[in-house]
Every structure is written in C-alpha cells, then in structure tokens.
Amino acid sequence: MKLTPRETAITIRGLYKAFGGHPVYSGFDLDVKRGDILAIFGPNGCGKSTLINMAAGLLPRDGGDILFDGREVAEIRVGYVFQNYREALFPWRRAADNIRYPMRRMGLPAAQVEARLQSLAERFRVRFDLNRYPYELSGGQQQLVSIMRALAVEPEVLFLDEPFSALDFETTLSLRDLLQRVLKDLGITTILVSHDLEESIILADRLLMLTRRPTTVADDVPITLPWPREAEALAAPGFMALKARCLDVFQRAVAAA
Amino acid sequence: MRALVAPVLGALGFVLIWQIAVLLRVADPILLPPPAEAFTETWRGFATGTLAHDTWRTVERTGLAFLIASAIGVPLGVALGAQERLYRGVEFVVDFFRSTPASALFPLFLILFGPGEGTKIAVAAFGAALVILFNAAYGVINARRTRVLAARIMGASGPRILVDVLIWEALPQILVGMRGGVSLALVIVVVAEMFIGSTDGLGHRVINAQMLFESGLMYGVIFVAGALGYLLNLGFLLLEKRFVHWSGR
Ligand SMILES: Nc1ncnc2c1ncn2[C@@H]1O[C@H](COP(=O)(O)OP(=O)(O)OP(=O)(O)O)[C@@H](O)[C@H]1O
Numbered sequence: 420m421k422l423t424p425r426e427t428a429i430t431i432r433g434l435y436k437a438f439g440g441h442p443v444y445s446g447f448d449l450d451v452k453r454g455d456i457l458a459i460f461g462p463n464g465c466g467k468s469t470l471i472n473m474a475a476g477l478l479p480r481d482g483g484d485i486l487f488d489g490r491e492v493a494e495i496r497v498g499y500v501f502q503n504y505r506e507a508l509f510p511w512r513r514a515a516d517n518i519r520y521p522m523r524r525m526g527l528p529a530a531q532v533e534a535r536l537q538s539l540a541e542r543f544r545v546r547f548d549l550n551r552y553p554y555e556l557s558g559g560q561q562q563l564v565s566i567m568r569a570l571a572v573e574p575e576v577l578f579l580d581e582p583f584s585a586l587d588f589e590t591t592l593s594l595r596d597l598l599q600r601v602l603k604d605l606g607i608t609t610i611l612v613s614h615d616l617e618e619s620i621i622l623a624d625r626l627l628m629l630t631r632r633p634t635t636v637a638d639d640v641p642i643t644l645p646w647p648r649e650a651e652a653l654a655a656p657g658f659m660a661l662k663a664r665c666l667d668v669f670q671r672a673v674a675a676a
Numbered sequence: 677m678r679a680l681v682a683p684v685l686g687a688l689g690f691v692l693i694w695q696i697a698v699l700l701r702v703a704d705p706i707l708l709p710p711p712a713e714a715f716t717e718t719w720r721g722f723a724t725g726t727l728a729h730d731t732w733r734t735v736e737r738t739g740l741a742f743l744i745a746s747a748i749g750v751p752l753g754v755a756l757g758a759q760e761r762l763y764r765g766v767e768f769v770v771d772f773f774r775s776t777p778a779s780a781l782f783p784l785f786l787i788l789f790g791p792g793e794g795t796k797i798a799v800a801a802f803g804a805a806l807v808i809l810f811n812a813a814y815g816v817i818n819a820r821r822t823r824v825l826a827a828r829i830m831g832a833s834g835p836r837i838l839v840d841v842l843i844w845e846a847l848p849q850i851l852v853g854m855r856g857g858v859s860l861a862l863v864i865v866v867v868a869e870m871f872i873g874s875t876d877g878l879g880h881r882v883i884n885a886q887m888l889f890e891s892g893l894m895y896g897v898i899f900v901a902g903a904l905g906y907l908l909n910l911g912f913l914l915l916e917k918r919f920v921h922w923s924g925r
C-alpha cells in the first residue's frame with residue numbers, strides 16, 4: 420500500500436525491540452493512514468501490546484523510529500484504553516472526574532472541560548449516572564468511561580489494547596457499535612489490538628496479521644466494507660469472504676511456525 | 677442491633693465463667709476476686725480515684741507518639757516507596773528494627789531522652805513509625821502499574837503521579853500501617869508507664885494495684901487498657917471503611 424506523506428499519520432521505521440536478548444521486533448516498518456482504524460491481530464505473545472506501548476511512549480524501544488507526522492509521541496496528544504479497565508480507572512474518583520482528569524492535566528478551562536464531558540456523554544448515549552464511582556458501574560460501563568477518558572483530550576491517535584476482551588458478548592457488540600460511530604465521526608487515527616478475528620474485521624479499515632516471534636507481517640488486509648457496520652454486517656457475504664481469507668492466512672502462518 | 681447480640685452474649689459468657697471459677701475456688705480470692713468486686717473497685721477508681729486521669733494520660737502519650745510516628749512514617753515511607761531501589765537499600769535496617777522488641781530499646785532511649793516523658797513517647801513513636809513507614813512504602817511499591825501508566829499517558833508528571841496516583845494507591849495500606857502503629861504505641865506506652873519512673877498512666881496504675889494487692893482494681897485497669905486498644909482498632913477500621921471506600925472493589 421502506497422501512502423503519500425500527507426496521508427500518513429504514523430510512520431514506523433526499522434523498529435527494534437528485544438527482551439533479554441531475544442528480539443520481538445527486528446527491522447519492523449509500518450505506515451498508518453490518517454483517520455484509519457488499524458486492527459492488529461496475532462497469536463499470544465507475538466508483541467501486539469509491546470508495539471502499541473512503544474508507539475504510545477509507555478515502553479522504550481531499542482532502535483528505529485516511531486513518528487507521528489514527523490513528531491515524537493511526547494509532542495502529540497494520545498489516548499490509550501487498557502484491557503483491564505478495573506486497574507486503569509481511578510477508583511477514588513467518580514466516573515465523571517476520571518473523564519475530567521486528562522483535560523485538567525492539559526490545562527483546559529473548566530467551562531470547556533464541562534462542555535466536552537457533556538458532548539462525550541451525548542455521543543456515547545450515556546444513560547447511567549456519571550457521578551458514581553467506577554466500582555458502582557458494570558464492566559461495560561467502566562470500559563465506556565475509559566474510552567471517554569481517552570477521547571476527552573481529542574487525541575490525534577487512539578490506542579486500544581484488547582478493550583473488549585473482559586466483557587460479555589452483548590456488551591461487546593453494543594460498545595463496538597458506539598465506538599465505530601464515534602471514531603468514524605471524529606476521524607481519529609486508531610490502532611486496535613484484538614485477539615478476536617471478527618472484531619478486528621468489523622472495526623477496522625485495515626487488518627494487520629502478525630506472526631509468532633520474531634514478529635513479521637503475515638498479511639496486510641484492507642477492509643473495504645461500508646460503514647456503519649452493524650451486527651448484521653457479521654453475516655454479510657463480503658465479511659464472510661474476508662474472514663475466510665484471514666483464517667486461512669492465520670492457519671498457514673501458525674502452521675509454518 | 678442484631679450485630680451487637682453476639683459480642684454481648686460472648687462478654688456475658690466470659691463474666692459467667694469467671695464467676696463460676698470464683699465459686700469453685702479455682703484460685704485464691706486475692707488473685708481472682710469475683711467480677712462484681714472488680715467492677716465496683718473500677719467504678720470507685722473512676723469516681724473518686726485517679727483512674728480517669730490515668731486513662732487520659734495513657735491516651736495522651738499514645739496519641740502524641742502516634743502523631744509523631746505518622747508525621748515521620750507516612751512521608752518517609754511514601755518517598756522511599758517511590759524510589760524502590762532506595763527502599764531496597766534500607767529495607768534490611770527497617771525490617772531489623774521492626775523486628776527488634778521495642779522494650780530492648782528502653783535503656784538506649786533512656787540515655788538519649790532521660791527518665792521523663794521523653795523516653796516513653798520516643799520509644800513508642802520509634803516503634804510505630806517503623807510499622808507505618810514499612811506499610812506506606814509497600815503501599816506505594818505495590819501501586820497498580822496500569823494506573824501509573826494511565827496517569828502518565830494523560831500527561832501527569834512525576835510529582836503529579838505521586839500526588840494523584842501513588843498516595844491514593846497506598847492509602848489503604850497506609851491506614852493499615854497506622855492501625856498497627858497505634859496499637860503498638862499503646863503497648864509500648866503501657867509498658868513504659870510500668871517501669872520508667874511514672875506517677876500516672878494505666879501501666880503505672882496496674883502495677884501499683886498489683887503491689888498493693890488491690891486485685892479488683894488491677895483487673896479493672898487491665899480491662900480499661902484492653903477497651904482502649906479495642907476502641908483504637910475499631911476507630912481505625914471505621915476510618916478505613918469511610919476513607920478508602922474503593923478498597924477491595
Ligand atoms: N517486560 C518484559 N520482559 C521480558 N519479556 C517481555 C516483557 N514484556 C513482554 N515480553 C515478551 O515479549 C513478547 C511480546 O509480549 P506482548 O505482551 O507484546 O505480547 P502480546 O502480543 O500483547 O500478547 P497477548 O496476546 O498475550 O497480549 C512476549 O513473548 C513476552 O513474553
């Protein structure tokens with residue numbers, strides 16, 4: 420896939436990362452298009468979290484560059500949604516204060532903080548009381564609060580590390596639905612790590628399938644299904660064909676290892 | 677109300693067994709007076725004697741030692757916990773003195789602080805401070821890593837993370853340390869009142885009663901000291917429930 424520099428939001432070049440002498444990434448390259456949702460799918464331990472943590476600046480890299488429109492991660496606004504919402508939200512703050520927190524850190528004036536909180540609550544059709552503490556909310560509501568918190572700073576890039584893997588199927592479906600609408604509305608460049616193939620396809624503009632360590636790209640699949648993709652899209656022929664192709668690639672990649 | 681039934685029944689049972697032991701003459705009545713006598717002696721101690729003053733003095737000393745211990749233990753523990761490598765360096769010393777019976781330190785502290793109030797409060801504060809420091813440091817060290825990362829990604833700097841995340845994460849453990857610290861301070865204060873030139877306090881009163889064969893009063897003072905320890909513990913448990921409402925959820 421050829422991208423012009425103007426279209427590229429994230430550029431990864433010659434990425435190198437090793438743990439205890441064993442490389443996870445050795446000369447890894449990737450370009451992510453502005454506004455795209457990129458899903459990363461791969462076996463356990465192949466380095467999906469390692470990749471987005473390096474990109475988000477949470478983990479140092481051992482070599483190579485990760486640039487966002489030519490800038491380092493410290494110079495841009497990012498959002499990050501952790502898999503384990505229970506350990507990511509601040510339980511001593513009410514849900515609304517959790518969402519206000521990054522905006523206050525940014526130094527936004529109070530009126531703007533409230534306006535953004537309001538608009539996020541509307542976008543995500545929040546019907547529960549945001550003045551509750553996180554532990555008083557259901558798992559799905561807590562993860563929704565995490566997502567709102569990550570989006571509150573209007574990030575240039577959003578990272579999601581298996582955001583739905585601790586939630587039940589029904590909750591996952593409704594959260595996926597809300598998330599894709601909002602991300603496509605706002606046009607936020609997103610990297611989503613998932614170990615659910617259906618989810619990766621339904622939420623993404625592009626699916627990157629990774630191999631076992633040392634990690635390489637097994638396949639790079641453009642997903643051109645029309646938006647919005649509702650639950651029925653899971654049964655559409657285009658979706659089925661993509662899923663069959665990805666399963667095939669996955670099985671060959673795993674068998675080869 | 678229901679919650680009170682079991683403890684009240686337990687206490688009544690205890691008094692009943694005591695009374696039966698007295699009736700069966702398990703021990704010399706001088707050593708084991710009937711519960712009614714212990715009760716009236718204690719009542720008289722409060723009404724006309726100095727027991728209320730003694731109780732107050734013990735509370736005062738324990739409170740002062742606890743305040744000093746917290747003022748030193750909490751900030752130092754949090755600071756050390758935030759620098760884990762530094763804490764590993766001093767961990768052995770902390771553990772060593774935490775394991776040293778505080779009573780073994782009396783002679784040393786007597787030289788440093790003299791035979792007055794200073795020594796009693798200093799030894800109690802020293803013992804309690806180590807317990808509080810240890811707990812505070814571990815509370816910070818065991819802070820959920822994800823929360824620290826979350827704060828960092830939301831633009832919190834090092835000191836900001838300390839104030840906004842680490843202290844909150846450590847708060848449950850800090851309160852556990854304070855609860856342990858105040859109990860230890862009470863133990864040390866009562867022992868000190870027995871043996872280090874005291875003229876008041878529960879420790880002083882209990883050993884006096886023993887020497888004067890006022891066994892009813894002696895038991896009464898023991899129960900007052902017990903009640904004091906129990907109430908302090910209970911108070912901190914309630915405080916924990918109130919201030920760390922999120923703990924364990
Ligand atoms: N701090 C670390 N020290 C040593 N090895 C590590 C460390 N972090 C990750 N690894 C190793 O690097 C590899 C990639 O880990 P990573 O967490 O990125 O995998 P993942 O693809 O996210 O897996 P999962 O699907 O289980 O979340 C794994 O083999 C893991 O054991």
Ligand SMILES: [Mg+2]
Nearest residue numbers: 467468469580
């Ligand atoms: Mg992972």
